Amino acid sequence: MPPAAAEPLTPDRILETTEEVLRRFGPTKATVVDVARALGVSHGSVYRHFPSKAALREAVTDRWLAKSVVMLEQITSAPAGSAPSKLEAWLEALFEAKRHKAGDDPELFATYTVLLAENSGTVEQHLTELIDQLARIIAQGVADGSLAAADVPAAARAVFDATGRFHDPQYAAEWFSPTIVAEFEAVTALVIRGLRA
Amino acid sequence: MPPAAAEPLTPDRILETTEEVLRRFGPTKATVVDVARALGVSHGSVYRHFPSKAALREAVTDRWLAKSVVMLEQITSAPAGSAPSKLEAWLEALFEAKRHKAGDDPELFATYTVLLAENSGTVEQHLTELIDQLARIIAQGVADGSLAAADVPAAARAVFDATGRFHDPQYAAEWFSPTIVAEFEAVTALVIRGLRA
Numbered sequence: 001m002p003p004a005a006a007e008p009l010t011p012d013r014i015l016e017t018t019e020e021v022l023r024r025f026g027p028t029k030a031t032v033v034d035v036a037r038a039l040g041v042s043h044g045s046v047y048r049h050f051p052s053k054a055a056l057r058e059a060v061t062d063r064w065l066a067k068s069v070v071m072l073e074q075i076t077s078a079p080a081g082s083a084p085s086k087l088e089a090w091l092e093a094l095f096e097a098k099r100h101k102a103g104d105d106p107e108l109f110a111t112y113t114v115l116l117a118e119n120s121g122t123v124e125q126h127l128t129e130l131i132d133q134l135a136r137i138i139a140q141g142v143a144d145g146s147l148a149a150a151d152v153p154a155a156a157r158a159v160f161d162a163t164g165r166f167h168d169p170q171y172a173a174e175w176f177s178p179t180i181v182a183e184f185e186a187v188t189a190l191v192i193r194g195l196r197a
Numbered sequence: 198m199p200p201a202a203a204e205p206l207t208p209d210r211i212l213e214t215t216e217e218v219l220r221r222f223g224p225t226k227a228t229v230v231d232v233a234r235a236l237g238v239s240h241g242s243v244y245r246h247f248p249s250k251a252a253l254r255e256a257v258t259d260r261w262l263a264k265s266v267v268m269l270e271q272i273t274s275a276p277a278g279s280a281p282s283k284l285e286a287w288l289e290a291l292f293e294a295k296r297h298k299a300g301d302d303p304e305l306f307a308t309y310t311v312l313l314a315e316n317s318g319t320v321e322q323h324l325t326e327l328i329d330q331l332a333r334i335i336a337q338g339v340a341d342g343s344l345a346a347a348d349v350p351a352a353a354r355a356v357f358d359a360t361g362r363f364h365d366p367q368y369a370a371e372w373f374s375p376t377i378v379a380e381f382e383a384v385t386a387l388v389i390r391g392l393r394a
Binding site for chain 1: 348351352354355356358359360361362367379380383384386387388389390391392
């Protein structure tokens with residue numbers, strides 16, 4: 001019995017292995033059979049957790065996106081910190097997370113770019129969660145008088161849109177230009193100044 | 198003699214016809230011979246004005262981009278109008294121009310998207326001109342005390358980057374969503390507020 005099959009087959013282990021298989025074979029060629037083989041199980045065992053190849057690809061995309069949501073939630077719901085400084089920290093953390101994903105493992109990033117295009121519903125849900133975090137930070141600022149926004153959800157959306165160059169994967173190639181950090185800081189400062197009370 | 202050849206062969210007529218030929222044959226198939234044939238001249242006559250197919254494609258791209266620069270220059274150098282209202286008018290005019298180009302003639306827009314990718318130097322030059330116009334509006338506002346910016350060129354670049362969703366052709370598909378105008382207005386208001394003295 002191959003050692004991989006010794007551990008119980010959890011959804012998490014399947015997703016971890018799916019990511020590995022996608023990295024190795026690329027998003028066009030990777031199959032459920034490849035995932036099952038890498039786990040040392042039958043493809044039926046994988047299908048018991050994920051009813052289709054599409055469901056598996058969607059779940060792995062969701063898992064990838066969820067990682068940054070969890071990290072940004074810690075900034076959003078931190079008990080200390082003013083709203084403007086949280087806003088800055090949040091935007092910086094998002095940009096850093098994206099840059100790391102794109103820079104540390106460009107092949108996996110390219111793979112996920114393909115998966116994102118396939119799973120627009122999952123992406124939409126992810127963006128809604130991020131904009132909702134921004135709205136909570138802005139609402140905190142409005143409540144304590146540090147920020148001003150007549151329509152908090154619209155302001156959150158505007159902050160997200162205005163900083164798109166620093167989180168939309170379409171721009172990934174520009175994230176390693178020598179001027180990008182200065183450009184990020186200029187946009188962030190402009191946007192936060194635009195929200196100050 | 199075909200009627201088209203009756204007029205003198207100016208660079209402008211060649212570029213006008215090149216655009217037509219690109220629209221008809223698409224950017225992959227269109228050749229200098231097609232352009233010459235449409236003009237009723239030999240391809241040598243075209244080459245006397247544009248030394249290569251690449252030069253012709255670059256010139257037609259430049260001409261297409263230059264149209265909006267001229268229109269935005271009128272807003273930039275208008276003698277009347279406060280800097281904040283010029284800024285708003287400039288951003289609105291750019292968005293409107295882009296939306297019209299993308300919406301009125303989607304095939305030509307797609308053709309130019311291919312040409313833009315080919316002529317990154319021309320695009321870079323175009324973006325520099327646009328950001329320079331923004332810098333002149335912001336400098337006017339700093340001079341009359343309506344706007345505040347420690348580094349005017351950096352502020353101009355930040356305004357341009359923050360509004361990218363509404364002028365970068367990568368986002369063209371989103372320019373016809375039912376919420377796009379509200380989103381544009383929210384970002385524009387945020388950015389202008391961020392620059393106010």
